[in-house]
Amino acid sequence: MLNSTLPTIDEKNPLYCPAITASKYLSSLRRQNRRRKSSRAENQPLKDRFLSSYARVLDKALQEGDDESLGKLSQSENDSITTSFALPSFRNLSSSFEHRSTTVDVKKVTSRPPLKRKRSRSSFSDLEGPAKHMRSIQSVHESSFEISVRRERLQFFPPKAQYSPFVLPKKSSPKATLTEELKAKIRSLEDELYGPPIGTESPRGLRPLIERLDALMPGIRLHDRLSKLPDLSHQTIADFLGENGLLNIRVLTFLRTSEISRLVMTESMGDEDGLNLAGKDVFPVFSKPYSFLFLTELSFNGTRVQDADIVHIHHLPRLMTLSLNNTGIGNEAIFNLMALKRSLTQLSIATNPHIDDDAIPAIIMLFKLSFLTILDTSIDMPGIRRLAQTIFDEQRVIDIEIPSACDRYVENLASQYLLHPGPPLIDNPTIVCDLSAAALKRNLAAHAACNSAIVAAGTKQEMALRLRTLLETRKADMLVHEMLQGGDEAAGRA
Numbered sequence: 406m407l408n409s410t411l412p413t414i415d416e417k418n419p420l421y422c423p424a425i426t427a428s429k430y431l432s433s434l435r436r437q438n439r440r441r442k443s444s445r446a447e448n449q450p451l452k453d454r455f456l457s458s459y460a461r462v463l464d465k466a467l468q469e470g471d472d473e474s475l476g477k478l479s480q481s482e483n484d485s486i487t488t489s490f491a492l493p494s495f496r497n498l499s500s501s502f503e504h505r506s507t508t509v510d511v512k513k514v515t516s517r518p519p520l521k522r523k524r525s526r527s528s529f530s531d532l533e534g535p536a537k538h539m540r541s542i543q544s545v546h547e548s549s550f551e552i553s554v555r556r557e558r559l560q561f562f563p564p565k566a567q568y569s570p571f572v573l574p575k576k577s578s579p580k581a582t583l584t585e586e587l588k589a590k591i592r593s594l595e596d597e598l599y600g601p602p603i604g605t606e607s608p609r610g611l612r613p614l615i616e617r618l619d620a621l622m623p624g625i626r627l628h629d630r631l632s633k634l635p636d637l638s639h640q641t642i643a644d645f646l647g648e649n650g651l652l653n654i655r656v657l658t659f660l661r662t663s664e665i666s667r668l669v670m671t672e673s674m675g676d677e678d679g680l681n682l683a684g685k686d687v688f689p690v691f692s693k694p695y696s697f698l699f700l701t702e703l704s705f706n707g708t709r710v711q712d713a714d715i716v717h718i719h720h721l722p723r724l725m726t727l728s729l730n731n732t733g734i735g736n737e738a739i740f741n742l743m744a745l746k747r748s749l750t751q752l753s754i755a756t757n758p759h760i761d762d763d764a765i766p767a768i769i770m771l772f773k774l775s776f777l778t779i780l781d782t783s784i785d786m787p788g789i790r791r792l793a794q795t796i797f798d799e800q801r802v803i804d805i806e807i808p809s810a811c812d813r814y815v816e817n818l819a820s821q822y823l824l825h826p827g828p829p830l831i832d833n834p835t836i837v838c839d840l841s842a843a844a845l846k847r848n849l850a851a852h853a854a855c856n857s858a859i860v861a862a863g864t865k866q867e868m869a870l871r872l873r874t875l876l877e878t879r880k881a882d883m884l885v886h887e888m889l890q891g892g893d894e895a896a897g898r899a
Contacts, residue, residue, distance in 0.1 A: 598694055600662030606638050614642070621655050639663045648672060654687050661696035668700060674708040688717040697721060704728040706753070712737035719744035726751040730778075735759035739767040746771050755780040755806070762788030769795045778806040786811050790881035793888040802891055815886055822852045822859070822879050834876035837869050848872055 604610030619628040634641050643665045646652050650672035674687065691697060701723050710732040718724065719741055727745070729738070730753050739760060742749065750773050754760060761783035768777065769792060789811055796803055807815075818824060826832050830848050831840070840848070845868040849861035852875060859875070862868075 600693075600695060601659055603639070603660065603663045606664075611637055611642075614639075617659065618642070618646075618656065621659065622651060627651075639665055640667065643668060646673075650675065652687070654690055657687055657690040658693075661690060661693060664699045665697065666699055667702040668697075669704045671704060671707050674705065688714045690717075691721065692717040698723065700724055702726040705732055706730045708732055710734055710738070712741065714738075715741035721745070722748065724748055728753040729757070730754065731756040733757065733759070736761065736764040736767070739764040743767055743770050746773065748773070750774060751776040753778045754782065757781075758783050760784065762791075764788075765791050768792060772799070772801070774801075774803055776804045780806050780808060782808060784808060784811075786814060786882075786885075789885055790878075793884040794881060796888050797884050803888070805888065807889070815882065815889060818879075818882055818886065819855065821856055821882070822875055823855050824879075826851060832876060832879070834873045834880065837873040837876065840869070840872075842868065845869055845872055849875075 604614055615628055615631045618631065631637070631642055631645065634645060639660070643652070643660060643663075644667070646656060647669040652668065652670060652673035670687065698721075700721055703718065703721070703724060703726070706728045707730070710729060712735055715734070715738045718727075724745055725748055727742070727749060734754070734757050736759070739754065742752070749771055752768075752771065752774055753776075755778045758781070760779070762785060765784070765788040768774075768779075784807070789807055792805075795801075814821075823830070826848070829844070830851055831837070837845070842865045845865065846861055849859060849868055849872055853859040853861045860871070863871070
């Protein structure tokens with residue numbers, strides 16, 4: 406080095422030298438060049454001539470601009486200066502070689518390809534490293550990545566719609582007093598026991614109800630749609646929600662203390678090809694205390710109902726009409742309905758093939774029934790005969806719809822046996838045991854004339870048993886026919 410001062414060592418960038426600035430280095434070269442000019446000789450070594458030529462070029466460059474402007478030159482200017490530096494030095498080198506009778510091919514020297522322009526680096530990059538004459542900077546990111554996990558509950562509704570009668574309301578401020586907390590607990594228990602306050606059916610009371618329902622189901626313009634309903638009331642709102650399938654567990658929880666008398670759950674609990682997974686969870690709402698005390702009509706037609714779900718509705722005190730058509734229920738569900746025997750007057754359980762004759766005792770216990778449909782069930786004539794006998798004995802009047810196979814059987818009784826036997830034929834099965842063998846054969850022959858499947862032969866005991874069974878069946882079938890006719894007359898009068 407031309408200066409005795411040693412540079413600071415940078416392991417990542419050995420070219421960095423903060424102790425010797427560019428201006429000091431060039432000044433040192435200029436002073437050394439002047440000393441060498443005075444003491445230069447013709448027998449000067451070749452390496453000294455190279456250094457002297459390089460010093461003259463630097464001296465010329467310093468005369469054109471000061472040291473500060475030289476440090477601020479752009480990369481393009483540095484390239485041009487570097488080219489100008491190289492050419493004079495080679496010319497001086499050529500002249501010195503000519504002076505020593507040495508031949509140098511200047512064309513080859515000057516025709517060498519120009520140095521490649523280097524890309525300027527305006528900023529530091531950890532990947533590219535520091536600039537050539539800059540000191541490397543220690544990266545502050547020396548630690549590995551730190552990953553933090555924060556679990557948050559998904560919120561499907563806005564905060565104002567988060568109503569639950571079981572959850573205590575959040576504290577408005579951390580300075581809530583003990584009295585406020587006790588009041589909140591009491592209010593929560595009251596809402597759980599008596600239900601949320603729903604307001605009256607006046608315009609002042611319906612407005613907050615509609616706003617609350619709109620908050621429970623945002624994004625469907627429920628406020629505007631409910632406001633346009635004619636004769637706005639709690640019942641018309643419930644009918645609208647039922648028709649559009651909006652009676653979910655949150656809405657029912659909010660409406661359970663209203664004076665609604667009719668609910669249709671078909672659209673709200675529909676399976677929708679497996680998309681409505683929460684539809685079956687509405688049953689527990691009906692079993693809450695003081696829920697739907699004014700409900701008289703409830704329909705689950707076309708939905709999937711488990712037999713055990715009926716226990717949630719069998720305590721409704723005023724329920725009169727219950728529709729469970731095509732719900733997949735069985736005999737157990739009918740027995741669970743026995744708790745409604747004091748109020749239930751109309752029951753629809755059609756299109757439920759799991760209901761058979763074993764459910765007839767539970768149906769018989771519903772003594773207030775005035776309408777019953779058991780279409781497309783597995784109930785056959787033995788069960789219907791038993792039901793007809795009870796209705797006759799208790800002098801009930803009921804409009805009943807029986808399975809189509811049983812209905813065809815009743816319409817074609819004349820093809821089963823002799824409908825109206827006259828003397829000397831009998832129609833009372835209790836006196837069969839008093840008949841002689843000839844009389845038994847005569848009665849069986851009269852019935853065999855209507856139904857070829859009846860055998861009018863055999864021993865006396867066999868013919869007596871056959872005739873008694875036939876007359877008992879005829880008597881029960883006539884009661885069924887009378888029951889159907891009485892139901893049709895009652896329906897006509899209604």
